Amino acid sequence: xxxxxxxxxxxxxFETKLDMYKMQVALRQFETRAYDLFxxxxxxxxxxxxxxxxxxxxxxxxxxxxxxxxxxxxRGHAHTLARGVPMTPVLAELLGRSNGLMAGKGGSxxxxxxxxxxxxxxxxxxxxxxxxxxxxxxxxYRGTDQVAVCFFGDGSVNIGAFHEALNFAxxxxxxxxxxxxxxxxxxxxxxxxxTAVANPAxxxxxxxxxxxxxxDGNDADAVYDVASAAxxxxxxxxxxxxxxxxxxxxxGHSRADPGKYRPDAEVAEWLAKDPLPRYRARLLxxxxxxxxxxxxxxxVAAEVDLATEEAKAGGVPGEDLLMKDVWANGGSAxxx
Amino acid sequence: MAQLTFREAIARGIAQxxxxxxxxxxxxxxxxxxxxxFKGTVGLLDEFGPVRVRDTPxxxxxxxxxxxxxxxxxxxxxxxxMFADFFAVCWDIVxxxxxKSRYMTNGQxxxxxxxxxxxxxxxxxxxxxSQSVENWAMMIPGLKVVVPSNATDVIGLMAASIxxxxxxxxxxxxxxxxxKMDVPDGEIVDTLGSAKVLxxxxxxxxxxxGYMVPRALAAAEELAASGIDCTVIxxxxxxxxxxxxxxxxxxxxxxxxTVEENPRLCGWGGELSSIVSxxxxxxxxxxxxxxxxxxxxxxxxxxxxxxxxxxxxxxVTTVTKSMxx
Ligand SMILES: Cc1ncc(C[n+]2csc(CCOP(=O)(O)OP(=O)(O)O)c2C)c(N)n1
Numbered sequence: 001x002x003x004x005x006x007x008x009x010x011x012x013x014f015e016t017k018l019d020m021y022k023m024q025v026a027l028r029q030f031e032t033r034a035y036d037l038f039x040x041x042x043x044x045x046x047x048x049x050x051x052x053x054x055x056x057x058x059x060x061x062x063x064x065x066x067x068x069x070x071x072x073x074x075r076g077h078a079h080t081l082a083r084g085v086p087m088t089p090v091l092a093e094l095l096g097r098s099n100g101l102m103a104g105k106g107g108s109x110x111x112x113x114x115x116x117x118x119x120x121x122x123x124x125x126x127x128x129x130x131x132x133x134x135x136x137x138x139x140x141y142r143g144t145d146q147v148a149v150c151f152f153g154d155g156s157v158n159i160g161a162f163h164e165a166l167n168f169a170x171x172x173x174x175x176x177x178x179x180x181x182x183x184x185x186x187x188x189x190x191x192x193x194x195t196a197v198a199n200p201a202x203x204x205x206x207x208x209x210x211x212x213x214x215x216d217g218n219d220a221d222a223v224y225d226v227a228s229a230a231x232x233x234x235x236x237x238x239x240x241x242x243x244x245x246x247x248x249x250x251x252g253h254s255r256a257d258p259g260k261y262r263p264d265a266e267v268a269e270w271l272a273k274d275p276l277p278r279y280r281a282r283l284l285x286x287x288x289x290x291x292x293x294x295x296x297x298x299x300v301a302a303e304v305d306l307a308t309e310e311a312k313a314g315g316v317p318g319e320d321l322l323m324k325d326v327w328a329n330g331g332s333a334x335x336x
Numbered sequence: 337m338a339q340l341t342f343r344e345a346i347a348r349g350i351a352q353x354x355x356x357x358x359x360x361x362x363x364x365x366x367x368x369x370x371x372x373x374f375k376g377t378v379g380l381l382d383e384f385g386p387v388r389v390r391d392t393p394x395x396x397x398x399x400x401x402x403x404x405x406x407x408x409x410x411x412x413x414x415x416x417x418m419f420a421d422f423f424a425v426c427w428d429i430v431x432x433x434x435x436k437s438r439y440m441t442n443g444q445x446x447x448x449x450x451x452x453x454x455x456x457x458x459x460x461x462x463x464x465x466s467q468s469v470e471n472w473a474m475m476i477p478g479l480k481v482v483v484p485s486n487a488t489d490v491i492g493l494m495a496a497s498i499x500x501x502x503x504x505x506x507x508x509x510x511x512x513x514x515x516k517m518d519v520p521d522g523e524i525v526d527t528l529g530s531a532k533v534l535x536x537x538x539x540x541x542x543x544x545x546g547y548m549v550p551r552a553l554a555a556a557e558e559l560a561a562s563g564i565d566c567t568v569i570x571x572x573x574x575x576x577x578x579x580x581x582x583x584x585x586x587x588x589x590x591x592x593x594t595v596e597e598n599p600r601l602c603g604w605g606g607e608l609s610s611i612v613s614x615x616x617x618x619x620x621x622x623x624x625x626x627x628x629x630x631x632x633x634x635x636x637x638x639x640x641x642x643x644x645x646x647x648x649x650x651x652v653t654t655v656t657k658s659m660x661x
Contacts, residue, residue, distance in 0.1 A: 023495035103442045105441070105442045107439055110441065112437075113444070118447075120445070124432050127428055130397050130402055130429065131397075131408075133398060134407070134408075138409040138411045143409075161398060164393075164397045165397075165401065174392075324442075325439055325442060326477055327501075327502050335578075335579045335611075336577075336580050
């Protein structure tokens with residue numbers, strides 16, 4: 001088994017490290033704002049936050065090329081933003097406004113921005129692993145060097161689609177990277193209570209002829225390193241990889257879930273491993289100044305405020321949208 | 337003109353489209369080297385090679401997920417689900433992923449893909465390999481549903497389905513695989529959403545689909561001999577549905593009989609009956625009558641299966657009784 005060591009290199013140039021910090025700050029502040037708006041009853045329905053899991057989205061997005069594809073779950077705000085989708089349309093989508101990323105037709109769980117390579121956020125556990133295989137197959141067939149990166153939770157490793165996709169990707173040698181964000185919990189049940197192996201994804205890798213890889217998912221540099229290696233492998237035609245990134249969600253599963261089913265000591269232990277202060281301290285050690293980092297944080301705060309204003313100012317989606325885009329011709333007619 | 341079986345028409349239809357468009361690829365279980373379990377894809381691997389015609393593991397979710405991911409990134413995949421009953425193990429990909437994603441993303445993605453499948457009974461395979469599932473597919477917003485009844489239509493509708501930019505469920509009546517007809521030479525391309533009037537009559541309109549089309553036609557011949565003159569329509573595609581042709585022909589005779597292989601509840605004839613009663617109620621001279629497989633899983637024994645699926649005889653007696661009452 002490969003488990004990454006304590007010293008992780010991360011991106012070689014310092015600017016990229018600063019960008020990666022900014023990205024994590026942006027995801028943190030965005031999700032915090034999304035939570036506040038949920039409590040204000042402005043985010044209707046549901047929402048699943050990535051608070052605590054930002055280093056995985058940031059590490060991978062930094063390692064990916066613009067033309068690569070992201071496949072995310074309903075916990076997909078972070079992965080969507082990390083690919084460069086602006087905050088306003090994402091927030092507006094959460095608020096059900098016409099300036100939303102999908103004009104309000106998808107909602108929090110289905111964020112998609114094809115122009116940014118975000119090929120969808122899927123809310124049926126496991127379903128998007130085979131779909132990511134299909135995109136990877138298309139890249140392989142068309143001879144492009146695109147790679148599909150597919151994120152899912154630890155609870156997703158016990159559903160059939162996971163196993164079908166892993167085997168399929170392996171036998172077809174597809175350029176796809178499967179990323180299990182192991183935050184220890186499914187919704188309200190501990191994954192280890194219902195899973196036959198200790199490392200939900202990594203212990204299954206051997207069954208598909210893949211290397212078993214576990215990375216500290218709260219260390220953006222470490223994530224960046226394994227991501228770069230797996231993506232390079234896929235790009236070189238050497239087939240799929242699966243990475244298990246250990247992490248923790250700081251909040252509950254969804255909506256306003258306080259996550260009280262989790263022991264206090266466990267929560268405290270993981271809050272101490274919060275990826276943001278860790279990365280911040282590392283940057284300071286390697287030469288960044290306090291002013292520099294505070295300026296980044298203030299810049300992001302202003303961005304989130306502006307996005308909130310713009311999202312709230314968005315209109316209500318019009319009736320014209322209701323019957324649109326069932327079919328490729330833009331309509332929904334099923335009869336003449 | 338050449339004599340072609342329904343199963344040979346499948347390979348010809350796929351080959352016709354693979355020759356003209358490099359982005360058409362084909363995947364499924366046993367479709368390549370074996371030529372398909374029903375021998376419907378013989379010769380495709382030889383002509384197009386293993387990169388375009390790919391055998392898969394027995395992983396229906398992976399097959400359809402791969403087709404979806406490929407379709408949203410520039411290919412036009414054809415996927416085979418060996419028996420339509422197996423849709424049940426990958427229905428999530430069809431219904432929640434393929435059918436909904438274009439709408440959910442406000443039109444950011446399209447899914448130009450075809451899912452072919454061997455549908456329905458008549459082969460004495462028992463309940464898990466015989467169900468006629470056109471009604472499963474018809475009720476899902478976002479899916480087109482095409483059901484050919486003869487070799488020429490297989491080619492033309494296959495071409496139309498492959499060229500269409502939306503996901504098409506293409507259901508092939510297994511019981512028709514060995515049927516033969518003269519098929520024109522050269523390229524054949526048909527139109528989705530166009531029902532065909534196969535026979536014109538003045539007393540009643542029989543609307544049928546897939547395996548039931550030749551039975552409806554045979555029944556119409558017998559009925560004609562006893563003085564009941566029937567129009568017979570082959571619906572050909574449930575979505576889009578050619579209601580104009582159907583409503584026109586039902587109005588003309590004043591009577592509608594549906595001949596359906598799917599089990600009764602929520603079969604396509606129920607929807608048709610509702611459209612007819614809402615839109616041309618005052619043109620009707622009598623009740624709409626549905627002739628369907630009863631609401632049961634299909635039995636295996638030939639004697640029992642024959643009792644279940646609408647037969648020529650059942651169509652004749654049902655129509656006769658209703659017309660004379
Ligand atoms: C097929 C299916 N079953 C159940 C659910 C309900 N559900 C949504 S999220 C979730 C927990 C998933 O946990 P995990 O995969 O660990 O992801 P996380 O939420 O921790 O990111 C469940 C059971 C679902 N969406 N899809």
